[in-house]
Every structure is written in C-alpha cells, then in structure tokens.
Amino acid sequence: MCPIARTGLSSSSVTVDPALPRLRACTVAIDDPGDLLDYLAEASDVAWIRRGDGLVGLGVAARVDVASLDDGAEWWKALSARIEHSTELPGAWGVGPLAFGSFAFDAGHTASTSVLIVPELIIGRRSGQSWLTAISADGHSPVLPAKAPDSDGPGRVEVRPVGLDAAGYAREVGRLVERINDPDSELAKVVLARALRAMGERPVEARWLAKRLASAYPSCWTFHVDGLVGASPEMLIRAEGGLATSRVLAGTIRRSDASQDEALADALSGSGKDLEEHEFAVASVANALRPFCSGMNVPDAPFVLQLPNVMHLASDVTGVMAGAFSALHLAGRLHPSAAVCGTPTAAALAAIAEHEHLDRGRYAGPVGWIDTHGDGEWAIALRCGQIAQDAASITLYAGCGIVGRSRPDAEVAETEAKLAPMLGALGVSPGAALGRS
Numbered sequence: 001m002c003p004i005a006r007t008g009l010s011s012s013s014v015t016v017d018p019a020l021p022r023l024r025a026c027t028v029a030i031d032d033p034g035d036l037l038d039y040l041a042e043a044s045d046v047a048w049i050r051r052g053d054g055l056v057g058l059g060v061a062a063r064v065d066v067a068s069l070d071d072g073a074e075w076w077k078a079l080s081a082r083i084e085h086s087t088e089l090p091g092a093w094g095v096g097p098l099a100f101g102s103f104a105f106d107a108g109h110t111a112s113t114s115v116l117i118v119p120e121l122i123i124g125r126r127s128g129q130s131w132l133t134a135i136s137a138d139g140h141s142p143v144l145p146a147k148a149p150d151s152d153g154p155g156r157v158e159v160r161p162v163g164l165d166a167a168g169y170a171r172e173v174g175r176l177v178e179r180i181n182d183p184d185s186e187l188a189k190v191v192l193a194r195a196l197r198a199m200g201e202r203p204v205e206a207r208w209l210a211k212r213l214a215s216a217y218p219s220c221w222t223f224h225v226d227g228l229v230g231a232s233p234e235m236l237i238r239a240e241g242g243l244a245t246s247r248v249l250a251g252t253i254r255r256s257d258a259s260q261d262e263a264l265a266d267a268l269s270g271s272g273k274d275l276e277e278h279e280f281a282v283a284s285v286a287n288a289l290r291p292f293c294s295g296m297n298v299p300d301a302p303f304v305l306q307l308p309n310v311m312h313l314a315s316d317v318t319g320v321m322a323g324a325f326s327a328l329h330l331a332g333r334l335h336p337s338a339a340v341c342g343t344p345t346a347a348a349l350a351a352i353a354e355h356e357h358l359d360r361g362r363y364a365g366p367v368g369w370i371d372t373h374g375d376g377e378w379a380i381a382l383r384c385g386q387i388a389q390d391a392a393s394i395t396l397y398a399g400c401g402i403v404g405r406s407r408p409d410a411e412v413a414e415t416e417a418k419l420a421p422m423l424g425a426l427g428v429s430p431g432a433a434l435g436r437s
C-alpha cells in the first residue's frame with residue numbers, strides 16, 4: 001500500500017458531488033522507462049509527448065463526458081478535492097494525478113462529445129526525472145507494466161474526402177474572400193477546414209500513429225486522447241506556477257528543400273496577407289488572456305517557426321496570472337482563438353457553419369492535461385485525426401485562415417501541406433492521397 005502523506009489540493013470553495021469517487025494517488029520516482037509510447041496498449045490509454053519527454057496514462061480511474069471547458073474545469077476541481085496524494089517528488093510540476101482531455105471545437109455543432117479521463121497509471125519523464133503515479137480507490141503502489149507489443153500498422157490505406165473535396169473547398173474559399181472584401185461585412189478572417197477519411201486494411205491504432213508523429217515532429221506536442229491523435233505545433237495555454245504562456249500560430253508557407261528555407265522564411269515574414277492573419281490570432285489570444293494577468297508580454301512581431309512540412313508565423317504570448325486560474329478555465333476563455341475560428345468570433349463561427357460543410361468534432365478544440373493544482377498544458381488539436389469507434393478508419397482535418405487577400409488555389413495547397421503529417425504517419429504519400437502522383 002502507498003502511504004498517504006499529504007493531500008493534492010485544498011478543497012476550499014469546491015462543492016463536492018457525493019457521486020464522485022474518493023481516490024488515492026501514489027507517485028514514486030523510477031529509472032528511465034524508455035520510449036513512453038511503447039506502453040500504450042488500449043484505445044482508452046492517453047499520451048502527451050514532446051521531444052521524447054511527457055506523459056502516458058493507462059487505464060481509467062475516472063472518466064466524464066462534459067458539455068464545456070468550464071464544466072470540465074468544475075468536475076476536475078471537485079474530483080481533485082477527493083484525491084489524496086502521497087509523492088516522492090513533492091512540488092514537481094505536472095507530477096501526480098492528472099486528467100487528460102479533448103474538447104469539441106463547437107459543442108453546439110457536432111455529434112462529438114468532450115471528455116476528461118483520469119488514468120489509473122501515469123508514466124512520466126521530464127528533464128531526466130521519471131516517475132509513476134497510480135490512482136485508485138484503494139491506493140495501491142504503482143508498478144511499471146511490460147511494454148505492449150508493436151503492431152503491423154494499418155496496411156494499405158485508402159483516402160477519400162469527407163464533405164468538400166479540393167474543388168469544393170476552393171469554391172468556398174472564393175465565396176468567403178468575396179464576403180470578407182464586402183465593405184458591408186463585419187467578417188475580417190475565417191478559418192475554413194476540410195477533411196479526409198483514411199480507411200485501413202487493418203485497424204488504425206493510436207499507438208502506431210503517435211510513435212510515427214512523435215519521431216517525425218519532435219518539436220510538436222504529440223497527443224492521444226479517446227481516439228483523437230495528432231502532433232500539434234500550437235499551444236493554446238500552458239499554466240505553470242502562476243505563469244501563463246500561449247504559442248500563437250497563423251500564417252503558413254510550405255517547405256520544399258532545405259536550400260530554399262531562408263528565402264521561404266523571408267517571404268513568409270514579409271507577406272502582408274500572412275501577417276494580417278497572424279495579427280488577428282495574436283489579438284484574440286492577448287485580449288482573452290489580459291483580464292487574468294497582472295502583466296503580459298505580447299511580441300511586436302512574430303518569429304518564423306520551422307516544422308518539417310511547413311513554416312508558420314509564431315508569437316509566444318506570456319502573462320503573470322493575477323490569481324489562481326486553472327489551465328482549463330483559461331482555455332475556456334481563449335477558445336476558439338482566431339487561429340482556428342476567425343474575427344470577429346461569433347460571425348466567423350456562423351460563417352464556418354455556413355461554408356465548411358463539416359462536423360469538426362474535436363479537431364481545433366483544446367487537447368491536453370491538468371493537474372490537481374490547476375496547472376497544465378492545452379494545445380489546439382491540429383495536424384490530427386479522430387479514429388472511428390470500430391478503428392476501421394480515421395478522419396483527418398486541416399484548415400486555413402482566410403482573409404481578403406487569400407487565393408483559393410494557394411489555400412488548397414496549404415491544407416495539403418497541413419495534412420502531410422497524418423498522411424505520412426499512415427504511410428500514405430500525400431500526393432497519391434490527394435489525387436496527384
């Protein structure tokens with residue numbers, strides 16, 4: 001049995017639902033367990049990996065479907081108050097009992113649920129320190145399980161559009177550009193997405209995809225929660241000990257070969273159309289975060305973030321929190337940012353519903369984890385796909401910010417570049433999947 005030495009969170013001001021379980025958590029330091037993704041075995045297991053470090057969660061100690069980020073924040077706050085935690089690593093950020101979650105982009109326009117999962121066992125590693133946390137009703141001690149065996153992957157994969165095909169997407173981009181340029185319209189930017197369904201010869205497995213994504217896109221946050229798997233470059237909100245950080249991306253150029261990188265980076269940072277897209281995204285995040293901060297740093301100009309497939313204009317917005325705000329509470333204020341929705345928000349949401357012809361599900365919604373102190377990391381679920389319940393297929397998504405100067409053919413090409421990570425992880429050549437040889 002794991003001795004209970006201290007509790008995880010003060011329960012002041014939390015209304016405790018008696019239906020919530022009482023849980024005991026025990027954290028122990030361990031030797032390096034190797035590749036964390038090797039431990040993923042079941043579809044309910046969760047993962048959060050960057051540069052080889054991170055977290056995997058196995059089994060389910062508690063799970064809830066919630067209607068909103070705020071409902072999720074309340075549920076976790078109440079459950080946290082019922083978790084007793086003993087730990088060999090007191091004070092270490094993100095170490096201990098956690099909830100992992102994935103939220104729908106627009107709860108009002110989707111058949112998808114939003115979910116929070118508290119795993120029974122968390123295996124973590126950060127900066128050379130590894131640990132195990134067990135969470136259960138009886139407070140048993142954590143034990144490192146055997147690594148799960150590798151599968152053969154999905155085999156031959158067939159890809160088809162869901163909703164709009166490339167020509168339909170280009171047509172809707174053209175219509176949006178006309179609307180945005182109409183002097184009577186309040187619309188300034190709309191992020192329009194498209195989707196592909198990839199069907200495997202064998203089941204599509206999160207672990208297979210996550211391992212390939214984590215190795216090909218190490219600087220991105222590779223995630224898996226409830227069938228949503230991807231490698232996102234965009235951090236909606238990271239909360240650590242009173243500091244809030246958001247990595248805002250908008251404005252994209254496709255990479256070709258390394259000899260072109262400098263010219264491409266110059267072209268991107270000098271592109272008026274991309275800078276306009278980016279400014280809307282930064283303003284939406286900075287304005288939403290400001291009321292919760294006593295001080296903020298909003299960069300005057302973006303830097304160029306280089307990924308294997310694309311370059312993005314990027315800004316790291318930081319703030320010192322003016323109170324104890326949880327990462328999920330802040331995610332609820334920031335989502336949907338103009339990086340995935342548009343400006344102004346309500347008009348952009350309505351335009352998305354009208355022009356996109358797609359249920360986004362959890363694509364472009366927050367995905368991440370939260371600890372019992374309210375700290376955590378919530379990325380925007382981009383460069384991702386949702387595995388079907390029967391694992392026979394995965395739906396892949398990509399979107400682009402449309403402004404008055406956008407060109408339909410260039411936006412189609414940009415969605416193709418953004419689909420490349422998931423297609424590559426599935427072993428499909430993006431050219432073949434998109435009807436180009």
Ligand SMILES: C=C(O[C@H]1C=CC=C(C(=O)O)[C@@H]1O)C(=O)O
Pocket residue numbers: 191193234249250251252277312338339340382383397398399400401418
């Ligand atoms: C909406 C997506 O990307 C966003 C993040 C970075 C750059 C973007 C852009 O340049 O349009 C998008 O705002 C996506 O990947 O599906």
